[in-house]
Amino acid sequence: MEPVWIWSDSHYYHTKVIEYENRPFYREGFPDIESMNKLLSKNWREAVKDKQKIFHLGDFCFKQNKQDVERIIKNQPGYKILIMGNHDRCKSVKWWRDVGFDEVYPYPIIYNNFFILSHEPVYLNEHMPYVNIHGHLHSNKMDNENYVNVCVENINYKPIDLNTIIRRFEK
Secondary structure, eight states, rough: OEEEEEEEEEBHHHHHHHHTTTTEEETEEOOOOHHHHHHHHHHHHHHTTTTSSEEEEEEOOOOOOOOHHHHHTTTTTTTTEEOOOOOTSOOOOHHHHHHOEEEEEEOOOTTTTTEEEEOOOOOOOOOOOEEEESSSSTOOSSSTTTTTEOOOGGGSSSOHHHHHHHHHHOO
């Protein structure tokens, strides 16, 4: 099956997330957003091909300059889908589409009738036949196998193929 890529919480241009999450991007002892941004973009380009879907599950960036955000998104391959996170909601769906996302959702969606794609984890009980793929928690994880945290800290700062996640649930 054609890869469908997914990740969350890239936080482009966010200096403080390097400190908060102990991300490995420092130069001379100081947080280095330039090296973080470059590695995230490089990893995106290496994983995703032109026609492949990539879901970003929110908190894309902290940059308010539309041209800088547009430069990042439009220079990346793939059909880009944003599920807005708490830090993305300061901009409109239209703003995010204008800077280069092909689809933008301000709320969780159900993908392939089984996966709930969201920024924040959503409540699931034992009677719900879903898996929640989410971000927001960074290096923390939910204590339940029906939750998959795809924050970049958990997936080596690279988009992960949804097929890899599906294989975990085929057993």
